[in-house]
Amino acid sequence: MNASSALLTDLYQLTMLDAYRQSGMTSPAVFELFVRRLPRKRGYLLAAGLQQALEYLESLRFSPAELDWLARSRHFDRPFVDWLADLRFTGDVWALREGEVFFANEPILRVEAPLPQAQFVESRLINIIHFQTLIASKAARVVTAAGGRTLVDFGMRRAHGAEAALWAARASYVAGFDGSATVEAGRRFDLPIFGTMAHSFVQAHDSESRAFLDFARARPEGLVLLIDTYEVEAAVRKVIELAPVLESEGIRVRALRLDSGDLVAGSRLIRRLLDGAGRQEIGIFLSGNLDEYKVAAACAGGAPASGFGVGTRLDVSADAPSLDIAYKLQAYAGRPRRKRSPGKATWPGVKQVFREIGPDGRISRDTIGRDTESLSGHRLLEPVMSAGRRVTDAPTLDQIRAHAVDRLASLPEQCRSLDQPLPVTAAISDGLRRLAEEADAAVAP
Amino acid sequence: MNASSALLTDLYQLTMLDAYRQSGMTSPAVFELFVRRLPRKRGYLLAAGLQQALEYLESLRFSPAELDWLARSRHFDRPFVDWLADLRFTGDVWALREGEVFFANEPILRVEAPLPQAQFVESRLINIIHFQTLIASKAARVVTAAGGRTLVDFGMRRAHGAEAALWAARASYVAGFDGSATVEAGRRFDLPIFGTMAHSFVQAHDSESRAFLDFARARPEGLVLLIDTYEVEAAVRKVIELAPVLESEGIRVRALRLDSGDLVAGSRLIRRLLDGAGRQEIGIFLSGNLDEYKVAAACAGGAPASGFGVGTRLDVSADAPSLDIAYKLQAYAGRPRRKRSPGKATWPGVKQVFREIGPDGRISRDTIGRDTESLSGHRLLEPVMSAGRRVTDAPTLDQIRAHAVDRLASLPEQCRSLDQPLPVTAAISDGLRRLAEEADAAVAP
Numbered sequence: 001m002n003a004s005s006a007l008l009t010d011l012y013q014l015t016m017l018d019a020y021r022q023s024g025m026t027s028p029a030v031f032e033l034f035v036r037r038l039p040r041k042r043g044y045l046l047a048a049g050l051q052q053a054l055e056y057l058e059s060l061r062f063s064p065a066e067l068d069w070l071a072r073s074r075h076f077d078r079p080f081v082d083w084l085a086d087l088r089f090t091g092d093v094w095a096l097r098e099g100e101v102f103f104a105n106e107p108i109l110r111v112e113a114p115l116p117q118a119q120f121v122e123s124r125l126i127n128i129i130h131f132q133t134l135i136a137s138k139a140a141r142v143v144t145a146a147g148g149r150t151l152v153d154f155g156m157r158r159a160h161g162a163e164a165a166l167w168a169a170r171a172s173y174v175a176g177f178d179g180s181a182t183v184e185a186g187r188r189f190d191l192p193i194f195g196t197m198a199h200s201f202v203q204a205h206d207s208e209s210r211a212f213l214d215f216a217r218a219r220p221e222g223l224v225l226l227i228d229t230y231e232v233e234a235a236v237r238k239v240i241e242l243a244p245v246l247e248s249e250g251i252r253v254r255a256l257r258l259d260s261g262d263l264v265a266g267s268r269l270i271r272r273l274l275d276g277a278g279r280q281e282i283g284i285f286l287s288g289n290l291d292e293y294k295v296a297a298a299c300a301g302g303a304p305a306s307g308f309g310v311g312t313r314l315d316v317s318a319d320a321p322s323l324d325i326a327y328k329l330q331a332y333a334g335r336p337r338r339k340r341s342p343g344k345a346t347w348p349g350v351k352q353v354f355r356e357i358g359p360d361g362r363i364s365r366d367t368i369g370r371d372t373e374s375l376s377g378h379r380l381l382e383p384v385m386s387a388g389r390r391v392t393d394a395p396t397l398d399q400i401r402a403h404a405v406d407r408l409a410s411l412p413e414q415c416r417s418l419d420q421p422l423p424v425t426a427a428i429s430d431g432l433r434r435l436a437e438e439a440d441a442a443v444a445p
Numbered sequence: 446m447n448a449s450s451a452l453l454t455d456l457y458q459l460t461m462l463d464a465y466r467q468s469g470m471t472s473p474a475v476f477e478l479f480v481r482r483l484p485r486k487r488g489y490l491l492a493a494g495l496q497q498a499l500e501y502l503e504s505l506r507f508s509p510a511e512l513d514w515l516a517r518s519r520h521f522d523r524p525f526v527d528w529l530a531d532l533r534f535t536g537d538v539w540a541l542r543e544g545e546v547f548f549a550n551e552p553i554l555r556v557e558a559p560l561p562q563a564q565f566v567e568s569r570l571i572n573i574i575h576f577q578t579l580i581a582s583k584a585a586r587v588v589t590a591a592g593g594r595t596l597v598d599f600g601m602r603r604a605h606g607a608e609a610a611l612w613a614a615r616a617s618y619v620a621g622f623d624g625s626a627t628v629e630a631g632r633r634f635d636l637p638i639f640g641t642m643a644h645s646f647v648q649a650h651d652s653e654s655r656a657f658l659d660f661a662r663a664r665p666e667g668l669v670l671l672i673d674t675y676e677v678e679a680a681v682r683k684v685i686e687l688a689p690v691l692e693s694e695g696i697r698v699r700a701l702r703l704d705s706g707d708l709v710a711g712s713r714l715i716r717r718l719l720d721g722a723g724r725q726e727i728g729i730f731l732s733g734n735l736d737e738y739k740v741a742a743a744c745a746g747g748a749p750a751s752g753f754g755v756g757t758r759l760d761v762s763a764d765a766p767s768l769d770i771a772y773k774l775q776a777y778a779g780r781p782r783r784k785r786s787p788g789k790a791t792w793p794g795v796k797q798v799f800r801e802i803g804p805d806g807r808i809s810r811d812t813i814g815r816d817t818e819s820l821s822g823h824r825l826l827e828p829v830m831s832a833g834r835r836v837t838d839a840p841t842l843d844q845i846r847a848h849a850v851d852r853l854a855s856l857p858e859q860c861r862s863l864d865q866p867l868p869v870t871a872a873i874s875d876g877l878r879r880l881a882e883e884a885d886a887a888v889a890p
Contacts, residue, residue, distance in 0.1 A: 031645070
């Protein structure tokens with residue numbers, strides 16, 4: 001599949017572009033991307049996906065095959081298809097840096113471009129930013145729950161397709177995970193990859209001990225053995241018996257993985273057995289339908305875990321599988337605009353988020369104001385693209401991850417609660433309130 | 446992005462392959478794909494994604510760039526990387542036809558291949574089948590709720606990445622949707638695409654009437670106008686005023702779209718205004734965070750809707766964003782295997798689903814048995830691939846969709862309830878129970 005297809009959009013974008021072209025509406029437009037409200041149990045969101053969004057904008061163009069298909073589809077006439085052949089993104093973009101924290105109604109990306117361009121990119125821009133922000137925000141909660149223990153993304157198989165699997169690996173790494181099991185994510189994003197063994201490996205062997213030995217000899221580095229295919233206690237005893245044999249071959253068992261049952265009781269049993277045999281150096285790695293709630297419960301219950309594999313519930317953000325994210329026209333031809341649909345009204349005009357940091361280094365106040373206002377605090381939206389080209393080199397993934405660690409530390413404590421978080425509510429500047437009144441008055445009845 | 450990358454897998458698959466290669470374990474293995482239990486509020490599942498799964502198996506190979514990266518990654522040595530260069534899928538596959546309904550524990554796909562091949566394909570096979578089955582099953586519920594009204598997938602922007610958006614369009618079409626807004630899905634899968642207009646189009650114009658006129662003249666065919674950017678009643682009155690003007694130009698308004706507020710009250714108001722003006726021919730299309738529950742409520746509340754656009758909650762399967770799907774080793778070298786992990790134990794051996802249909806055309810009984818047994822009912826798993834090649838031509842998407850309509854009609858009524866569905870529980874044959882006892886006894890302690 002070719003995810004960079006320009007046809008990866010909603011039909012109405014093309015329909016509207018055709019109308020704009022026919023009526024000559026190509027003046028500059030400003031659109032902003034923001035989340036209307038946070039899901040339940042989210043005290044903040046972590047911005048992610050900007051790199052992929054900018055790559056999309058820089059590379060946007062219709063291929064000859066796509067144009068041919070459009071012409072043959074009979075949805076559009078030839079003059080429009082010819083006009084699409086020249087469509088490029090030549091606008092300016094401002095955005096929060098990847099790894100920044102943000103809250104409801106705060107614009108996290110602003111596009112200023114000729115109306116057809118700024119309109120067209122809506123569907124895929126949302127698609128890119130939405131998913132990575134969703135997963136980074138979920139993963140950051142798991143990081144909080146794990147209290148410094150190793151965390152690996154195990155979610156590829158039940159992520160929603162290939163791109164979701166790859167981007168979930170990237171977004172969770174940004175949020176502080178140690179890496180992913182997804183090999184292609186390691187190649188594409190240069191992030192650490194981890195792997196253990198599956199139950200099928202044990203089942204394929206005539207005995208569990210034979211499976212452990214074969215695996216250890218084939219994979220002597222960083223050896224992790226899965227011990228719940230049959231009976232956990234028996235499996236641990238087999239590992240203890242095999243350990244001296246393996247040591248004589250220079251092979252060290254690094255950890256045992258438990259993937260089912262009561263993880264607290266199970267890991268305590270394993271720890272007791274290992275310690276009783278003088279095997280304090282062997283760690284315990286837990287997995288099996290984990291999320292931030294289960295990781296927190298395991299830690300609170302005293303599970304002696306050195307790390308966790310977190311899969312499906314992370315990669316689909318199970319308790320909140322989407323964000324109420326929108327990309328809305330805020331100004332056209334220099335005049336502010338807004339929609340007033342019930343429950344979906346927006347603040348008009350070109351905006352900025354002004355963030356004040358208290359003496360403790362934590363966020364003390366966010367204000368959404370007009371970009372032309374001078375309010376206290378620093379501006380979160382920074383220029384990232386000018387005339388369709390990036391204004392700075394792309395940061396490395398590790399730089400983004402370090403920035404996220406830093407910004408997550410700036411969260412007020414009540415934002416980070418797993419069960420009853422209290423997000424920051426951004427204030428609205430007086431200037432912005434006045435502008436909204438003016439914009440409403442300017443719309444012809 | 447190149448979703449067909451062979452590296453789109455979990456690291457442990459490669460690790461296990463290396464171990465199998467080193468110990469020469471390349472005898473035939475049988476793996477089966479099945480869902481352990483249905484999510485709450487699912488009375489059945491609808492199989493989808495087989496075409497993409499078979500394409501994956503047929504085209505599986507490591508590219509030189511992937512092999513180079515693997516060699517440089519230092520996770521594996523050169524002999525293994527060279528061995529991977531020759532890896533192809535040469536096995537046999539049996540599967541349910543796409544569009545078949547199924548229940549917990551029923552194998553829906555069976556792979557028989559040399560152990561390394563059958564093992565390796567696990568991650569991506571699950572990734573492909575899981576998502577489309579998830580969405581087709583959700584979409585079928587929306588189709589039930591809509592009672593024959595037009596249904597269009599609007600979910601691309603908040604689907605989890607590009608592949609999810611495209612496959613959600615395909616899977617919902619299989620389940621009975623009329624089409625999707627996603628243009629690339631139309632090109633790739635030859636399914637109908639639909640589009641209306643966005644609020645930004647209205648906002649960009651100085652007046653709503655001007656926006657309607659511009660749009661109508663640019664898009665005279667199948668015209669749908671969005672009427673909730675500002676005040677719904679005022680917008681409908683503008684459409685009624687404009688209708689004669691447009692008619693004199695040969696343009697007919699097909700429908701009005703309402704995307705916010707109380708959809709029942711709003712659509713009734715619109716209908717009253719339209720009917721009062723003699724505009725009975727103009728339909729009403731509803732959208733805005735819809736799912737099967739809201740569609741059913743709108744219909745039950747008497748909303749005079751001709752159709753619905755269903756987006757985010759469909760494309761992420763919001764109330765059940767994943768299935769407990771697994772791909773497990775059932776036999777190796779001719780001997781049955783199973784895992785016995787608490788809560789995750791499986792039935793061993795090569796299995797088949799035998800389905801009995803009652804005189805009313807509905808499913809009366811499903812039995813999971815050994816493939817070698819002769820039980821009453823027809824066999825759901827059919828051969829689809831032999832020695833790595835498909836045994837029949839791929840059905841068209843419309844053939845798959847027609848099959849799904851037919852199979853959905855075979856569901857017992859209690860399976861189709863939206864709120865309190867009662868799924869079929871497959872019986873386990875006596876032969877299979879005996880085999881499980883034998884398999885357990887055969888595992889060395």
